[in-house]
Amino acid sequence: GENVEQHPSTLSVQEGDSAVIKCTYSDSASNYFPWYKQELGKRPQLIIDIRSNVGEKKDQRIAVTLNKTAKHFSLHITETQPEDSAVYFCAASIGDYKLSFGAGTTVTVRA
Amino acid sequence: NAGVMQNPRHLVRRRGQEARLRCSPMKGHSHVYWYRQLPEEGLKFMVYLQKENIIDESGMPKERFSAEFPKEGPSILRIQQVVRGDSAAYFCASSPEQGLGQPQHFGDGTRLSIL
Numbered sequence: 187g188e189n190v191e192q193h194p195s196t197l198s199v200q201e202g203d204s205a206v207i208k209c210t211y212s213d214s215a216s217n218y219f220p221w222y223k224q225e226l227g228k229r230p231q232l233i234i235d236i237r238s239n240v241g242e243k244k245d246q247r248i249a250v251t252l253n254k255t256a257k258h259f260s261l262h263i264t265e266t267q268p269e270d271s272a273v274y275f276c277a278a279s280i281g282d283y284k285l286s287f288g289a290g291t292t293v294t295v296r297a
Numbered sequence: 298n299a300g301v302m303q304n305p306r307h308l309v310r311r312r313g314q315e316a317r318l319r320c321s322p323m324k325g326h327s328h329v330y331w332y333r334q335l336p337e338e339g340l341k342f343m344v345y346l347q348k349e350n351i352i353d354e355s356g357m358p359k360e361r362f363s364a365e366f367p368k369e370g371p372s373i374l375r376i377q378q379v380v381r382g383d384s385a386a387y388f389c390a391s392s393p394e395q396g397l398g399q400p401q402h403f404g405d406g407t408r409l410s411i412l
Binding site for chain 1: 301328330332337338339340341342345352353388392400401402403404405406
Protein backbone atom coordinates (compact mmCIF):
# COMPACT_ATOMS: atom_id res chain seq x y z
CA GLY A 187 0.00 0.00 0.00
CA GLU A 188 0.90 3.66 -0.09
CA ASN A 189 3.46 4.86 2.44
CA VAL A 190 3.78 8.59 2.99
CA GLU A 191 6.72 9.94 4.95
CA GLN A 192 6.75 13.51 6.19
CA HIS A 193 9.66 15.62 7.45
CA PRO A 194 10.42 17.33 9.70
CA SER A 195 8.16 16.27 12.56
CA THR A 196 8.59 19.66 14.21
CA LEU A 197 9.55 23.02 12.75
CA SER A 198 10.14 26.30 14.55
CA VAL A 199 10.53 29.46 12.49
CA GLN A 200 10.80 33.15 13.20
CA GLU A 201 7.83 35.22 12.17
CA GLY A 202 8.35 36.44 8.63
CA ASP A 203 10.61 33.57 7.65
CA SER A 204 9.64 30.71 5.34
CA ALA A 205 8.65 27.19 6.33
CA VAL A 206 9.12 24.12 4.16
CA ILE A 207 7.67 20.67 4.78
CA LYS A 208 8.59 17.70 2.61
CA CYS A 209 6.78 14.45 1.91
CA THR A 210 7.66 11.35 -0.06
CA TYR A 211 5.31 8.65 -1.28
CA SER A 212 5.80 5.14 -2.56
CA ASP A 213 2.91 4.44 -4.97
CA SER A 214 3.71 5.76 -8.43
CA ALA A 215 -0.01 5.59 -9.25
CA SER A 216 -0.84 8.33 -6.73
CA ASN A 217 -2.19 11.33 -8.59
CA TYR A 218 -3.66 13.66 -5.97
CA PHE A 219 -1.79 15.33 -3.11
CA PRO A 220 -3.67 17.50 -0.59
CA TRP A 221 -2.28 19.36 2.39
CA TYR A 222 -4.28 19.85 5.57
CA LYS A 223 -3.78 22.22 8.49
CA GLN A 224 -5.01 21.16 11.90
CA GLU A 225 -5.11 23.47 14.88
CA LEU A 226 -5.23 22.00 18.35
CA GLY A 227 -8.54 20.25 18.98
CA LYS A 228 -9.97 21.22 15.61
CA ARG A 229 -10.72 19.63 12.30
CA PRO A 230 -8.14 19.14 9.54
CA GLN A 231 -8.68 21.90 7.00
CA LEU A 232 -7.67 21.61 3.39
CA ILE A 233 -5.28 24.44 2.56
CA ILE A 234 -4.01 23.47 -0.87
CA ASP A 235 -3.91 20.48 -3.17
CA ILE A 236 -2.16 19.48 -6.35
CA ARG A 237 -2.73 16.90 -9.03
CA SER A 238 -0.08 14.91 -10.81
CA ASN A 239 -0.43 16.79 -14.08
CA VAL A 240 0.78 19.97 -12.38
CA GLY A 241 4.26 20.63 -11.02
CA GLU A 242 3.55 23.65 -8.86
CA LYS A 243 0.58 25.51 -7.43
CA LYS A 244 0.42 28.70 -5.42
CA ASP A 245 -2.22 30.37 -3.30
CA GLN A 246 -1.09 33.62 -1.70
CA ARG A 247 1.58 32.70 0.86
CA ILE A 248 1.23 28.97 0.33
CA ALA A 249 2.74 26.94 -2.50
CA VAL A 250 3.09 23.25 -3.22
CA THR A 251 5.56 21.59 -5.57
CA LEU A 252 5.43 18.06 -6.92
CA ASN A 253 8.23 15.96 -8.39
CA LYS A 254 6.60 12.83 -9.77
CA THR A 255 9.86 11.28 -10.89
CA ALA A 256 11.33 11.49 -7.43
CA LYS A 257 7.95 10.87 -5.78
CA HIS A 258 8.12 13.78 -3.43
CA PHE A 259 6.11 16.93 -2.85
CA SER A 260 6.62 19.93 -0.62
CA LEU A 261 4.65 22.68 1.10
CA HIS A 262 6.13 26.15 1.24
CA ILE A 263 4.76 28.87 3.51
CA THR A 264 6.28 32.30 3.02
CA GLU A 265 6.17 35.32 5.36
CA THR A 266 5.00 33.15 8.22
CA GLN A 267 2.63 34.60 10.81
CA PRO A 268 1.72 33.38 14.32
CA GLU A 269 -1.62 32.09 13.03
CA ASP A 270 0.29 29.69 10.78
CA SER A 271 1.22 27.72 13.92
CA ALA A 272 -0.50 24.34 13.62
CA VAL A 273 0.06 20.73 12.63
CA TYR A 274 0.31 20.22 8.87
CA PHE A 275 -0.44 16.91 7.18
CA CYS A 276 0.39 15.85 3.67
CA ALA A 277 -1.50 13.06 1.94
CA ALA A 278 -1.31 11.02 -1.24
CA SER A 279 -4.16 9.30 -3.02
CA ILE A 280 -4.54 5.54 -3.16
CA GLY A 281 -6.80 4.49 -5.98
CA ASP A 282 -9.85 6.64 -6.59
CA TYR A 283 -10.78 7.69 -3.09
CA LYS A 284 -8.42 6.71 -0.30
CA LEU A 285 -5.90 9.10 1.17
CA SER A 286 -2.75 8.01 2.95
CA PHE A 287 -1.56 10.66 5.40
CA GLY A 288 1.86 11.59 6.65
CA ALA A 289 2.50 11.67 10.38
CA GLY A 290 2.31 15.46 10.52
CA THR A 291 4.61 18.43 11.11
CA THR A 292 4.10 20.68 14.11
CA VAL A 293 4.92 24.22 12.99
CA THR A 294 5.58 26.92 15.58
CA VAL A 295 5.97 30.50 14.43
CA ARG A 296 7.90 32.58 16.97
CA ALA A 297 6.82 36.20 17.29
CA ASN B 298 -23.69 25.65 3.56
CA ALA B 299 -23.15 23.71 6.75
CA GLY B 300 -19.99 21.69 6.94
CA VAL B 301 -19.56 18.07 7.96
CA MET B 302 -21.31 17.62 11.29
CA GLN B 303 -20.15 15.08 13.82
CA ASN B 304 -21.60 14.27 17.21
CA PRO B 305 -20.93 13.94 19.94
CA ARG B 306 -17.74 16.01 20.13
CA HIS B 307 -16.62 14.09 23.20
CA LEU B 308 -17.67 10.64 24.29
CA VAL B 309 -16.65 8.79 27.42
CA ARG B 310 -17.29 5.07 27.75
CA ARG B 311 -16.27 2.37 30.16
CA ARG B 312 -14.59 -0.77 28.94
CA GLY B 313 -17.11 -3.18 27.48
CA GLN B 314 -19.69 -0.55 26.55
CA GLU B 315 -20.71 0.44 23.04
CA ALA B 316 -19.78 3.70 21.34
CA ARG B 317 -21.83 5.25 18.53
CA LEU B 318 -20.37 8.08 16.52
CA ARG B 319 -22.47 10.03 14.04
CA CYS B 320 -21.58 11.95 10.94
CA SER B 321 -23.77 14.05 8.67
CA PRO B 322 -21.98 14.92 5.41
CA MET B 323 -22.03 18.30 3.79
CA LYS B 324 -25.16 19.07 1.83
CA GLY B 325 -24.92 17.53 -1.61
CA HIS B 326 -22.19 15.10 -0.57
CA SER B 327 -22.92 11.41 -0.91
CA HIS B 328 -19.53 9.93 -0.01
CA VAL B 329 -18.42 9.49 3.59
CA TYR B 330 -15.03 8.47 4.95
CA TRP B 331 -14.06 7.63 8.53
CA TYR B 332 -10.55 8.13 9.89
CA ARG B 333 -8.94 7.46 13.25
CA GLN B 334 -6.28 9.70 14.73
CA LEU B 335 -4.17 8.66 17.68
CA PRO B 336 -2.38 11.38 19.70
CA GLU B 337 0.46 13.00 17.73
CA GLU B 338 -0.16 10.76 14.75
CA GLY B 339 -1.65 11.15 11.30
CA LEU B 340 -5.08 10.13 10.14
CA LYS B 341 -5.61 6.47 9.37
CA PHE B 342 -8.27 5.47 6.85
CA MET B 343 -10.94 3.17 8.25
CA VAL B 344 -13.90 2.94 5.88
CA TYR B 345 -15.49 4.53 2.84
CA LEU B 346 -19.27 4.48 2.38
CA GLN B 347 -21.88 5.70 -0.02
CA LYS B 348 -25.58 5.72 0.73
CA GLU B 349 -26.54 2.20 1.83
CA ASN B 350 -23.22 0.76 0.63
CA ILE B 351 -19.87 0.03 2.20
CA ILE B 352 -17.36 0.54 -0.58
CA ASP B 353 -14.11 -0.12 1.24
CA GLU B 354 -13.65 -1.18 4.83
CA SER B 355 -10.05 -2.32 4.55
CA GLY B 356 -8.96 -0.03 7.40
CA MET B 357 -11.52 -1.29 9.88
CA PRO B 358 -10.50 -3.69 12.62
CA LYS B 359 -11.99 -7.11 11.91
CA GLU B 360 -13.93 -7.29 15.13
CA ARG B 361 -16.10 -4.92 17.17
CA PHE B 362 -16.12 -2.13 14.57
CA SER B 363 -18.89 -1.53 12.06
CA ALA B 364 -20.14 1.35 9.95
CA GLU B 365 -23.26 2.22 8.04
CA PHE B 366 -24.65 5.04 5.97
CA PRO B 367 -28.40 4.52 5.67
CA LYS B 368 -30.65 5.99 3.05
CA GLU B 369 -31.95 8.46 5.59
CA GLY B 370 -29.96 9.93 8.44
CA PRO B 371 -26.29 10.19 9.35
CA SER B 372 -23.49 7.74 8.90
CA ILE B 373 -22.79 5.75 12.07
CA LEU B 374 -19.51 4.30 13.26
CA ARG B 375 -20.20 1.71 15.95
CA ILE B 376 -17.63 0.25 18.29
CA GLN B 377 -18.80 -2.62 20.44
CA GLN B 378 -17.21 -3.77 23.71
CA VAL B 379 -14.78 -0.87 23.73
CA VAL B 380 -11.26 -1.29 25.08
CA ARG B 381 -8.69 1.27 26.24
CA GLY B 382 -6.91 1.10 22.89
CA ASP B 383 -10.00 2.49 21.15
CA SER B 384 -9.35 5.87 22.74
CA ALA B 385 -8.69 8.24 19.84
CA ALA B 386 -10.17 11.03 17.79
CA TYR B 387 -12.46 9.77 15.05
CA PHE B 388 -12.92 12.06 12.07
CA CYS B 389 -15.47 11.87 9.34
CA ALA B 390 -14.98 13.43 5.91
CA SER B 391 -17.28 13.79 2.95
CA SER B 392 -16.94 14.48 -0.74
CA PRO B 393 -19.48 15.03 -3.51
CA GLU B 394 -18.10 12.43 -5.92
CA GLN B 395 -15.55 9.72 -6.27
CA GLY B 396 -12.20 10.03 -7.98
CA LEU B 397 -11.04 12.86 -5.73
CA GLY B 398 -12.34 15.29 -8.30
CA GLN B 399 -13.55 17.13 -5.24
CA PRO B 400 -11.52 17.19 -2.00
CA GLN B 401 -12.53 15.56 1.25
CA HIS B 402 -13.86 17.96 3.88
CA PHE B 403 -13.55 16.97 7.52
CA GLY B 404 -15.82 17.33 10.50
CA ASP B 405 -14.69 18.43 13.96
CA GLY B 406 -14.25 14.86 15.10
CA THR B 407 -15.40 12.82 18.08
CA ARG B 408 -12.89 12.37 20.86
CA LEU B 409 -13.51 8.99 22.41
CA SER B 410 -12.14 8.27 25.85
CA ILE B 411 -12.33 4.82 27.40
CA LEU B 412 -12.19 4.59 31.18
